[in-house]
């Protein structure tokens with residue numbers, strides 16, 4: 070079915086009913102492959118004509134079903150995903166490619182694999198460090214993924230096809246960055262809420278369709294006159310996954326514009342291109358293990374250093390956040406995490422140290438990924454915005 | 459006296475006491491060595507992957523996870539937790555990590571790197587190395603990384619490949635994992651040599667690895683004997699004896715002899731049908747870490763005929779594999795550690811139970827140890843020890859009709875475990891176990 074709406078309206082439409090387009094494609098004979106985290110290389114799926122479809126939770130729904138397989142004191146996002154899986158919301162998926170990103174996710178997907186049957190399920194191990202041996206190990210793991218995907222898709226994946234898919238995904242990355250450029254002016258031309266709707270839409274449709282959507286969005290945003298208003302606070306948000314606009318609206322209904330972000334429902338999947346190497350899997354391995362910036366990976370300032378300089382460590386790990394802050398002229402940072410997220414929870418105080426050293430006002434907020442958490446978050450955000458305003 | 463009789467509800471192994479004394483002595487020796495200025499590493503529990511190497515390099519090793527238990531039992535953890543909170547660490551993080559942050563913050567900010575006076579059991583001296591590990595839980599490397607806030611100590615993170623159950627059996631994957639570990643371990647040795655300014659004595663390493671492998675084999679055999687009916691060794695003895703193998707405490711050769719003594723005593727009991735409790739009415743599994751401060755509840759349950767015959771997978775030695783033909787000691791370490799994590803994957807694959815390491819082993823245990831119920835003890839601030847328990851509960855019922863009882867506890871907030879509550883649930887759970895005994899019989903199970 071050809072999309073009738075375009076640009077931002079289309080993105081909003083997909084955001085509001087993500088499975089619809091996937092189900093249409095399925096009816097046309099496409100296979101839809103779910104992935105819960107950006108560490109699953111979508112390029113391989115695209116190259117085999119499979120549709121990569123990001124699995125998200127739904128913070129508006131209680132997670133009762135998840136009790137069958139997970140404890141209550143556990144990453145609420147993962148609980149929500151499992152809940153939706155168990156109640157059948159993801160039944161239209163033909164397969165799953167899951168990665169060992171964080172441990173909460175790794176353990177959840179094992180439970181998922183046991184309790185929800187699926188014609189295809191591949192678990193990709195991801196090392197904790199970026200050492201050379203880790204990169205080699207990871208590359209071989211990607212080759213295994215390629216093998217099982219090939220037999221699932223019933224066709225071979227040539228280097229050429231994979232390179233073309235990487236190019237298409239790189240084009241998407243570059244278009245996303247172009248969209249983020251539109252948030253540099255004051256006021257930004259596109260809001261954080263709209264941006265999240267676009268990103269979530271991109272993660273629900275084939276890459277070429279997503280690229281088309283992005284071009285429409287960019288043109289529309291450049292031409293329109295009714296974009297966001299100028300506000301005193303220009304904020305950056307660093308966070309565990311954000312997949313619901315209500316978390317962004319809290320900021321944008323206060324006296325603040327959210328102008329840039331660092332989380333996996335935002336820039337994280339798009340900030341660097343996959344290098345086009347002779348063996349395309351080399352580029353993928355390097356990108357997914359070394360270049361993706363998520364706290365799940367252990368990074369050192371200097372590999373094998375026998376002394377430790379905390380500030381140098383912070384600079385090497387979080388220097389890119391300084392670049393965001395400068396580039397987008399940010400005057401405050403919200404650090405946010407869901408409860409029970411170890412990766413972000415351990416990282417937050419260190420980022421805070423770093424931001425303090427730069428003199429950038431910041432605040433840490435935590436929530437349980439439920440609608441009930443929004444009121445308290447709103448109060449905290451307002452207080453922070455007033456403080457920097 | 460009633461209390462006297464109660465104490466005897468579990469017949470403890472005599473051979474366990476000398477081993478335990480060795481464990482306690484080794485803590486003491488370690489404290490003395492550290493006081494005398496011997497370099498210290500803080501290490502995460504690493505299933506021997508790094509421990510054997512640290513031992514061969516003659517570093518004194520302390521385990522902040524273990525120190526968390528010590529602080530909790532000594533009643534000092536709370537003040538360290540408060541301090542970690544004040545320093546901005548979220549309260550939902552691993553309790554042991556927060557204890558370490560509070561402790562380190564106090565040591566570095568108030569005592570210039572010296573051990574704070576209130577620290578229990580000699581405290582943890584400032585280390586020259588933080589040895590992190592990515593086995594099982596992210597906290598175990600994120601936590602050491604975050605210690606950079608307090609002290610400029612280098613961190614090394616041990617890698618542990620952990621493919622999925624199906625993926626492990628793809629061509630070449632097993633050996634690739636071993637190669638990866640060996641390469642990493644070689645880098646680790648080079649790093650240690652640079653850090654300490656001395657060379658590895660490979661013959662010492664060789665010997666230490668062999669003793670560790672043998673020690674684990676004997677300890678495994680001891681636990682195999684517990685399949686007998688009545689079960690000759692209760693969980694309390696397991697928990698008392700476990701640290702010697704798990705943390706490689708003391709002289710490993712001495713420890714090996716002491717485990718052999720335990721083997722002999724348990725074997726004697728099996729041969730003579732002597733159980734660990736007077737009348738074994740119910741056989742149970744226990745998971746996760748026990749509530750160390752109120753182990754007495756095991757005795758109360760023993761009086762009711764509850765015998766705990768097997769415990770948490772993570773603290774058990776791996777199923778032995780023959781490593782005698784492997785000449786490189788680093789490869790032997792890699793294979794031992796890898797086996798500890800994936801040793802049950804083959805069965806898991808056949809049974810399509812894809813939570814192959816933390817979860818599936820309980821199903822194997824149920825059939826082999828023929829337990830009637832699982833006592834699950836999720837630990838609120840230790841996610842990794844708790845994540846699999848819901849699944850274990852579900853799997854045991856689905857596959858073998860074994861019921862579970864769930865009683866929450868914690869690793870640092872000891873008040874969370876309520877022994878009275880646990881005991882009040884004993885009687886209804888006995889009815890449940892009785893019911894499922896019948897169900898299993900009807901469905902053709904042999905226990």
Ligand code: SF4
Pocket residue numbers: 144145146147171172173174309310365407409410411412413
């Ligand atoms: S929020 Fe944290 S624990 Fe949850 S999936 Fe993301 S990184 Fe993992």
Ligand code: SF4
Pocket residue numbers: 523552553554555594595596597598839840841842843869
């Ligand atoms: S969460 Fe548990 S396994 Fe992980 S570091 Fe803490 S105590 Fe250890």
